[in-house]
Amino acid sequence: MDTTNMSLADFAHVADRDIMQRAALFREYREDFFNRRHLQYKRVALDGSAPVRRVIDPYTGEIREMIYLAGNDYLNLxxxxxxxxxxxxxxxxxxxxxxxxxxxxxxxxxxxxxxxxxxxxxxxxxxxxxxxxxxxxxxxxxxxxxxxxxxxxxxxxxxxxxxxxxxxxxxxxxxxxxxxxxxxxxxxxxxxxxxxxxxxxxxxxxxxxxxxxxxxxxxxxxxxxxxxxxxxxxxxxxxxxxxxxxxxxxxxxxxxxxxxxxxxxxxxxxxxxxxxxxxxxxxxxxxxxxxxxxxxxxxxxxxxxxxxxxxxEPDIRARLWDNINYFRENLLALGFDLGNAETAIFPIIIGDGYKVREVCRYLHERNIYVNPVLFPAVPKRATRIRMSLMANHTKEQLDTVLNALEDADKLFGITERYKTKSVKKSLV
Ligand SMILES: Cc1ncc(COP(=O)(O)O)c(C=O)c1O
Structure with missing residues (x-):
């Protein structure tokens, strides 16, 4: 199966397959995702929620120390x-x-x-x-x-x-x-x-x-x-x-x-x-x-x-907001489209599902743990990378992420897309 232009929506209802046949068909989809190293779901961590986590690489079995921007544990409580x-x-x-x-x-x-x-x-x-x-x-x-x-x-x-x-x-x-x-x-x-x-x-x-x-x-x-x-x-x-x-x-x-x-x-x-x-x-x-x-x-x-x-302990929340402001300013300076984001959740809107998958693969290889958000979770024109911050991410860790995103932009032309006619900024 070639999943380049496919999504989860293709398996939500398959008219001529019973449940087991539908599951088998979906396996082919997962396998193609895995072979392209796009299967970023359910990565297994060896430690608790924290700004840096030890994660088993699903493709090689090796243990990666990854900067974690995929949780909702904003205050790391x-x-x-x-x-x-x-x-x-x-x-x-x-x-x-x-x-x-x-x-x-x-x-x-x-x-x-x-x-x-x-x-x-x-x-x-x-x-x-x-x-x-x-x-x-x-x-x-x-x-x-x-x-x-x-x-x-x-x-x-x-x-x-x-x-x-x-x-x-x-x-x-x-x-x-x-x-x-x-x-x-x-x-x-x-x-x-x-x-x-x-x-x-x-x-x-x-x-x-x-x-x-x-x-x-x-x-x-x-x-x-x-x-x-x-x-x-x-x-x-x-x-x-x-x-x-x-x-x-x-x-x-x-x-x-x-x-x-x-x-x-x-x-x-x-x-x-x-x-x-x-x-x-x-x-x-x-x-x-x-x-x-x-x-x-x-x-x-x-x-x-x-x-x-x-x-x-209001200072924990204050540290989170310090990180939010720092990350936001720098992402905007790099030219990324963050939609109307104003809290600890940062979407980088790309609007091309396959590119989102590729960027997330690249970030995984750079030990940066983010989530792809694809259709049908969001409209096709608003597919994105989703990142979230914690109060105890350090500026150094955020800089590492910003550098990797800047490199990803050069490799995959993320911000370049905003300049083309078909992709408007702030698509959300
Ligand atoms: C906006 C929103 N409401 C409700 C839920 C469900 O919460 P829980 O994960 O505690 O079941 C989630 C999340 O995962 C959410 O993002």
Missing amino acids: TQHPRVVAAGKEALEKYGAGAGSVPLLGGTLDIHIELEKKLARFKCCQSVIIYTSGFGSNAGTLLALLQKEDVAVLDMYVHASIIDGCQNTNVKFFRHNDMDSLEKTLKRVKDSYRTKLVAVDGVYSMDGDIAKLDEIVEMAKHYGAYVMVDEAHATGVIGKNGRGTPEHCNVEGKVDIVAGTLSKALGGVGGFIASNEDLVALLHFYSRSYMFSTAMTPQAAGSLIAALDVIET
């Missing part, structure tokens, strides 16, 4: 001594697992402590925690929205939100475009029981920030509720790291604040912060909560400590 110690303590005290689902015997006092701490941090009445951010978004929307309702979604919202809208009607508006949102809200105004606008606070592939203040105001005007997914915003934006509502000055005004516990908080799980009644409804109707074993005590213990660190 996965390794913070207080976070690790609190997890160990909870493990010793409660054991390895919670033992049951939350409603039927699995709820521990440490879960309640985490929920209360999150509610305070997110300026909401109440919080429910889940074992994954995907499960909390999808499970919440599946429980809340029915056929009489409508979800009004930013077209770049996370997959967990889209998957959560399977029981309801969905209208998309153009990414972060307030005119498009208003048009959509006008169209759905009188036709549905509940109207819920759902956006990401910080977009995972673009690193830009939702205009949450405008969204909240507009939604209110049209009688809609607002849900914001704070996965990549918590711990990163807002004066105190409390996320997009703090950044946009609308704390306490967002109906449903969702988030993951797996990114800047360095653990695993998800949460929904809202009013007490809505959270209580979710306890009994959200299937990914009710029918799934409660969070491990170790995760809950570590997460309580991680929230403490965010509140008491």
Whole structure:
């Protein structure tokens, strides 16, 4: 199989193949990717999340020391001594697992402590925690929205939100475009029981920030509720790291604040912060909560400590922002198109899937760990390399990455493409 112009979309549905035949066909795709050294997914690390990691090279089996720009552990709290110690303590005290689902015997006092701490941090009445951010978004929307309702979604919202809208009607508006949102809200105004606008606070592939203040105001005007997914915003934006509502000055005004516990908080799980009644409804109707074993005590213990660190050690976030500003300035000076990125996520938009694969192969060989983002994850014209920063990346490490990107540009003509007529800048 020649995968030069192929993508995952080609195997999402294959009309004349049963499941095993489809899997076998997909193997041919993976093999061609591997033979071209383009298979950069699921590389195996030998140590924990950190700015430099020991990674097994999938092609040679050798161990590479790689500068790691592929995580969401923005503050590197996965390794913070207080976070690790609190997890160990909870493990010793409660054991390895919670033992049951939350409603039927699995709820521990440490879960309640985490929920209360999150509610305070997110300026909401109440919080429910889940074992994954995907499960909390999808499970919440599946429980809340029915056929009489409508979800009004930013077209770049996370997959967990889209998957959560399977029981309801969905209208998309153009990414972060307030005119498009208003048009959509006008169209759905009188036709549905509940109207819920759902956006990401910080977009995972673009690193830009939702205009949450405008969204909240507009939604209110049209009688809609607002849900914001704070996965990549918590711990990163807002004066105190409390996320997009703090950044946009609308704390306490967002109906449903969702988030993951797996990114800047360095653990695993998800949460929904809202009013007490809505959270209580979710306890009994959200299937990914009710029918799934409660969070491990170790995760809950570590997460309580991680929230403490965010509140008491603001210098870690300041170091992250110092890195963001430094990296951004230098990438722009080299002529790269970063779209509208303004947080710790850096897309370098290339707009040619095969070139993205080649550049990522080259960077892997230079011991730089980044991710290719290809169609259908993003539109073909906006395929990109995705990089993300940590507070403890050193300037020297960032310079090494910048030098490699400059060399990649010379070899593959990345910025050259922006000058051709068919590729406009800021394609996102
Ligand atoms: C915006 C966004 N929401 C939700 C999720 C799901 O979170 P989790 O990895 O905790 O399941 C992710 C990420 O991976 C994400 O990027």
